[in-house]
Amino acid sequence: DTGVSQNPRHKITKRGQNVTFRCDPISEHNRLYWYRQTLGQGPEFLTYFQNEAQLEKSRLLSDRFSAERPKGSFSTLEIQRTEQGDSAMYLCASSPGTFTSNEQFFGPGTRLTVL
């Protein structure tokens, strides 16, 4: 399967714990995006990377959230001191990042439940 992969697919944690999600983009895609989706809503942008550089962060991304893409390949999203309001589907997408290609391809998501 050469699509975007995300792990784990589901995560249940207790309030106050730290969690980390991983995203593996489509090979050779330069851009990688993180979105958050709550039930009944469209995805909301969190942050994106061009290769290993983090170029934009949403105001939704509080200090408890940190994302990395250390070698310009896979990315991790960490949430520290989780809160119940963090419960959502966390989606990763990748894009070739070229001028002529705007397509973003999404992974299956990681569903986080904070008890």
Add this chain to the structure above:
Amino acid sequence: QQQVKQSPQSLIVQKGGIPIINCAYENTAFDYFPWYQQFPGKGPALLIAIRPDVSEKKEGRFTISFNKSAKQFSLHIMDSQPGDSATYFCASKLQGGKLIFGQGTELSVKP
């Protein structure tokens, strides 16, 4: 100004019908307009997309109509099938690639 407003919230059609989903935007800096299909528990899947210099684009049974002056665009699904039952999201892209999504339309196609 970065909002994308999508309607209707839900839609029920008979098999073979042509559901139409509409989106409106305000920010003229948007430069790419994709539609995504999402099934429960899955990530959004790209269906079709259009640039603002084109008024219509067809791919298979899916058509986007784009009205730049009205800042509106819509998705038409020809000969709809029960397998098309899903949630559909429009989106608009800002420079840099960030997508702003609409609120979604839950489509049900009855046999």
